[in-house]
Amino acid sequence: MSHSASHQPLPPPSLVQRVSSALLRPAQPADTSARRRLLRLGLAALAWFATGAITQFWPDIPGVAGSASSSDLAALQWLLGLLLLLVVPLYQRLGKAGRWFYRNAPRLTALAVLLGIWQIASAKTGYWRQPYFPPPQGVFEVYFKEWARLLDSIKSSLILLSAGISIGGLVGFLTGLLTGWSRQVGYWSRPVLRFIGPVPATALIPIALFLFPSSFTAGVFLVALATWFSVAVLTWSGVESVRAEYYDVARTLGANTGFQLLKIAIPASLPHVFVGLFMGLGSAISVLVVAEMVGVKSGLGYFLDWSQSWGAYGHLYAGLFLMALLFSLLTTALFRIRDKVLVGQKGDIQW
Known part of the structure; x- marks a missing residue:
């Protein structure tokens, strides 16, 4: 092989090669962090939206404490879910508050799930004996009135x-x-x-x-x-x-x-x-x-x-x-x- 032939330019990569390289390239740390924030905070927001839906749309059993405040409690739960969603695009600007929400997102998710279980077992099905185990809206109503x-x-x-x-x-x-x-x-x-x-x-x-x-x-x-x-x-x-x-x-x-x-x-x-x-x-x-x-x-x-x-x-x-x-x-x-x-x-x- 001649000296000039050994220095010929390589052909440009094909479209298939470019796509394969992009797919196999490791994700950038910033992209990974953004996806992780979206996953954690989005899951927490979804849990609060679901709990609010249970509170609002599943009818309470007759005579349960705090039934009049069910809509107010559901609105508060939806508001918290919306707040968690807003943290995702505003994370960099929120500083310590954003990091607090991100760090505690799994705990907030667990809290929403526990409130949903409490809601179903007390106000929705009466599985927990009333009035000894009042539903969350019964406790929420006390803070509002007392x-x-x-x-x-x-x-x-x-x-x-x-x-x-x-x-x-x-x-x-x-x-x-x-x-x-x-x-x-x-x-x-x-x-x-x-x-x-x-x-x-x-x-x-x-x-x-x-x-x-x-x-x-x-x-x-x-x-x-x-x-x-x-x-x-x-x-x-x-x-x-x-x-x-x-x-x-x-x-x-x-x-x-x-x-x-x-x-x-x-x-x-x-x-x-x-x-x-x-x-x-x-x-x-x-x-x-x-x-x-x-x-x-x-x-x-x-x-x-x-x-x-x-x-x-x-x-x-x-x-x-x-x-x-x-x-x-x-x-x-x-x-x-x-x-x-x-x-x-x-x-x-x-x-």
């Missing part, structure tokens, strides 16, 4: 909870700090923590209602007691876990007792303090609900007790869902504060 009362209950619960946690957290922190720092204080405080601390605060409700002048102050005391024990024990553990070499170096450099407390003991105990606050918050919430049911005639706990006594099961479920959302948000806020204070340990404890 919003003022629910807001007042939230306000009362937050006032009682914040007062009790603030007092219990502060006293618990000081108790744990002094117990871990001073042998003289620990000699007296450790038996008290070990003897009184494990006693459930709810067991002291009759005594608290007798000793305190009002049910509100008794409730604050019980919530504070539930918070105090966890914070005190974890702070005590945090102070005692500090290595003795840190104090030796500080004393060698001329640090006084106040400096060692403020710059070594307290910063070292903060991770334990937040764990104690997390545990104390859970205990305080339990005590709060029981105290409101028994003695404090206000708040979400009292709303649940009133609903049960009158057989208003739609109100009962509405209060439970609202309580779960509220206390979950409070726990999330506590972890956000922890991440702000303990920057170096951000994300060590997940919520």
Whole structure:
């Protein structure tokens, strides 16, 4: 073969070759991401449209709670489905909101399916006994009609909870700090923590209602007691876990007792303090609900007790869902504060 023939240009690819190359070429990452977004968000939107159709077009059984609000609930479900569809073309512009919808699309799909099952089993077929298991529109109607009362209950619960946690957290922190720092204080405080601390605060409700002048102050005391024990024990553990070499170096450099407390003991105990606050918050919430049911005639706990006594099961479920959302948000806020204070340990404890 001659030298000139070896450099002749190749013939242009045929149409079949070009189509085959295009089909076999791997998809671009951007195209794959767009298709995945369309699939996830589109499936979630379809689930909400289907659930809305069940709510609107499948007739309710006679006498079921919330039947008058079925159309409103269906419209809300369709609106959410439309919102999910709009996220697909506006994903890049929505920023964090778009990423939130994309990340939670499978959960939103599951939620729509669960609401559809709940709807069919309660309002459409009566498979779940009424009125003990009211349909979603029965709960939705409570939020629409009783919003003022629910807001007042939230306000009362937050006032009682914040007062009790603030007092219990502060006293618990000081108790744990002094117990871990001073042998003289620990000699007296450790038996008290070990003897009184494990006693459930709810067991002291009759005594608290007798000793305190009002049910509100008794409730604050019980919530504070539930918070105090966890914070005190974890702070005590945090102070005692500090290595003795840190104090030796500080004393060698001329640090006084106040400096060692403020710059070594307290910063070292903060991770334990937040764990104690997390545990104390859970205990305080339990005590709060029981105290409101028994003695404090206000708040979400009292709303649940009133609903049960009158057989208003739609109100009962509405209060439970609202309580779960509220206390979950409070726990999330506590972890956000922890991440702000303990920057170096951000994300060590997940919520």
